[in-house]
Structure formats: structure tokens, C-alpha cells
Amino acid sequence: MRDRKVIDLPSSNVSCNECSLQQLCLPQSINGNELDKLDNIIERKKPLKRNEYLFQVGSPFDSIYVVRSGSLKTYSPTIDGQEQVTGFHLPGELLGLDAIGSGQHPCVAKALETTSVCEIPFESLEELTQSMPTLQHQLLRLMSKEIFDDQELMLLLGKKTAEARLSAFLLSISLRFKQRGFSSTEFYLSMSRNDIANYLGLAVETVSRMFTRFQEDGIINAERKHIVINDWDTLQQLAGISQLSEKEACTKKA
Amino acid sequence: MRDRKVIDLPSSNVSCNECSLQQLCLPQSINGNELDKLDNIIERKKPLKRNEYLFQVGSPFDSIYVVRSGSLKTYSPTIDGQEQVTGFHLPGELLGLDAIGSGQHPCVAKALETTSVCEIPFESLEELTQSMPTLQHQLLRLMSKEIFDDQELMLLLGKKTAEARLSAFLLSISLRFKQRGFSSTEFYLSMSRNDIANYLGLAVETVSRMFTRFQEDGIINAERKHIVINDWDTLQQLAGISQLSEKEACTKKA
DNA sequence: ATAATAACTTGATAAATGTCAATTTTATAA
């Protein structure tokens, strides 16, 4: 996938100003002087290696995080020792918004590959939003989007067949790669089949079978984590969700 | 249930100051002078009758809403003409937070009974939060809580048996009644079995059978919408640990 | 490079839940 990227992912010390993720991130639609202020409160942490944790369940909530490069999964442990994967997080996406209410992280965030993040201390961010209405608005928008996205997933989990779930998952990933300037038809999945199954509320075996079937039907090519989408239209039909709403929610500016 | 209520639900023209829902609502932890300011931007709408709409899919987003009395359901139409119920909303709970991002309501809000709401124009609210850090913080907290709650539901839909889903649903409703000063062990459900099934990602028939089984096992008394919870502990066990407790429950009775 | 481990795939079987159909009960409207 690396050779297919259209934009460069920000390396560890680039400022918001120079960051290619600006349009997907908090800085969207804030400008020069204000951007510098935001930039000043952001801490750029040293990259996480695969399987390292960004935060654990119960960790005190101090900051929200934005993925700069790489990817993470978040998951909540259940009473009976299982895990429920609640999301995958690609560059430009926020983590930790679910902890503001309680002051503690309700889930674990674990790097799926070498991953670097920006840390945004929440108190400073709140102070900053007091004098920057556009920043506040952007924060609210991003939180709202997360609520909206979660509801889409609820719909998926509640109503859809295994086939539709995997289709929707692949389309979602594809779309998000596209928004980040990568190919939407060929990419590497950083998460395991197990993670995908868990996220979609299915057994690993079911997911594996679906991958095989999609490949047999010529809809995709899947060689382990390397995915090529051959037939976007069929995939959308199978997913049975409105790609419209998804696009609008992601690209439209309020 | 009406004769069991501990607090009075606010009637249509009571101010935030006098409102019994203050501690569950946006005003939480803001005081006198500031409360008046919030109070001033809030519009108290005339009550909705059963089956009337608060907003429709695609309605422009101008305001968020707080339930004063009664209840609503929100649902999203799917591409194939189905509906997915995304939530039930009791007094003190917010609606419309999922529309901030796109500027359009992605779901329908429909009254389940005679229902009155406070309308809070979002622009005014954003302005107000600029000078009221505590109000901003409370808004962020409530949005965060919604994200958190949605993730809980995702977990339910992804991982749990029908038994666990209905248990968790009943416990959730019970808890929310309790927080509002009503009995947590005896209440009326304002939503139909169909709505519950849809919300939980189950067939109506399955929900109906579960109600019957819970009743046979003495866990609850369910006469249509009138619910009495007899055995809270078992219900919690069922909600938490699906596989194990399920077998116990089966051998216990059958 | 090789062994050990983890991830993935595939098949057979079982279990849970959905679907269809019929009936009863409750709610709504004439």
C-alpha cells in the first residue's frame, strides 16, 4: 500500500500547519494565528509499537488523541472476560471522546501497527475553545459524527446478515482510505480476522468464509490482509446501506 | 405507575430553575444568573401527541431537544424500507446530537405518548457556551455519555443472546426510571414489543417468547406494557454473562 | 534457517433465532 499513497502521512514532529491531515482533524476551518495556539497545546508522543497501549480501561481521562499515522483498535472487556472491539482508528480520527463524561477511559486503545498520535490535553482544549468558536464547533461536529457513526454500526449489528456486515465494513474502510488520499480499491488491513469478526459481532470462521465467498464471486481479491475491491457496486448492494448518508456526514462542512 | 412517582414531571411552562430534571439536564452544575441566561434561549413547545413527529429524516438541524415529560423513539429508515430504532428517550434526555455534524437530522423522532420537550436553538447554545465554561463542559459530557451509551448497545447487539439483550434492556429502562424518581421495579413501557425487538435487533416473536419465559421463571411480571421486576439479581446475571447463565437458566426451569 | 506459535481456512454439526401461519387480546374508529 505504501507505494500507492497519494499524500504523505505526517512524520512525528510536523506542526498542524504542515500536517496533511488538517482537513480531517480538529484544525479544519481554523486559520493561521488560531492554528498556532492549538498547535502549542498539542503534545506529539513517541510512536507506539504494534500491540502497545495508548490507554487502558480505567486510565484517568486527561487528553483526547488524534491518529497521525498507523492505526489502533479500541475494545471493552466484558464481565465474562471477552472483548468487544468498538472501533478501528485511522489517521485523522479521534480517540477518547467516550471518556469525557466519566473522566475514565471505558475502553482500551491498542496499536495495530507502528502508530503515532497527537495528544491534546483536554483542559487546555476546553480553555482554547472558549475563545475560538470555530474550534468549539469543530469539536462538537466531530463528536456528533462519532454518535452518528456509532448508530450506523448499531444498525449493522442489529439488522444485517454476515454478508452485509462484512460488505459494509470493507466499504467503510475503503472510503476512509480514500479520504486520506490512499487507494480505495486496494489496501492492507491492519487488523486481524479475529478483530474484524469481533467488531462485526460474528465468529472468525464466518468472517473467513465470507472473505472466501466474496473472492469466489469475484467481488474482491483477498490475500490475507491485502485487499483488492473489484466490484464496488455489488459490495454496496450487499451492504444495503445508504452510501449517501455516509459520504455526506464525512465530507460536508457545517 | 403514576401513583408511584416520587417527583413531579415539569409541566409545560416551568423554568429551568424550577424544573425537577435540572440535575439530569444541561443546567446541571450551573447556577442562578447563568441558569437564567440558558432559560432565556429555551423554547418550550406545545406537547406532541402520540405518533407525532419532533423531526424527520433530513429536517434541517437548528436545535437540540430535551424531553420534559413523556417519551420518544428515534429511528433511521434503511435503504430497503425497514426501520432501525436507535433509541428511546425519557425525561431529561437529549435528542438531536447526531445531527450537529451534518446539519441534517439523520433519524426520525416520534412521540410514543403525549410528550413535551424543550427546544434549545443550537446557535444560541453555542454562543452561550462561549461565555459559560461549565455549560460547555456539561454539553461535552452529555455528548460523551451518548457515545459511551451507544457503545454499550453495540456490545449488546454484537455479542449477546436474545435473553441477555432483553435483560439488559429492562435493566436500562429500570435504572433510568429510578434516576428520574420513579419506581425501578414497577413501570409501564411506552414502546411496543415491535419497537423493543427492532431496537434489540431481534424478531418480535423472539422478544415475546423471552417475556413469557422471564415470567415463567418468575424473574418479572409482564402484563403487556406493565412490568414488575421480581428478581433483579438474576436479570443482571442474564444481562452480563450470556453463555453460562443461559445454561443455568435452561436447566433450572426446563 | 528452523522451530514454535499464532492466524487463518475449511468442513461437519448443533444451536439460536428468524420466518410463516394461526390465534387471541387489545386498541381504535365508525
Place this chain on the structure above:
DNA sequence: TTATAAAATTGACATTTATCAAGTTATTAT
């Protein structure tokens, strides 16, 4: 009130997906 429609329940059956088991392929560590 009675007629009509809607909601809820129950049973029989079908289907999807989970589970169990085995084997294969990749990844990691020695």
C-alpha cells in the same frame, strides 16, 4: 357499542451462524 385494525402470543419449521475439530499457512523468536 360494535366493527375493524393493530399488537401480542404461540407453535411448527427453516435458516443462519456459532461451535467444534482439524489442517494449512504465515509470523515470530531462537
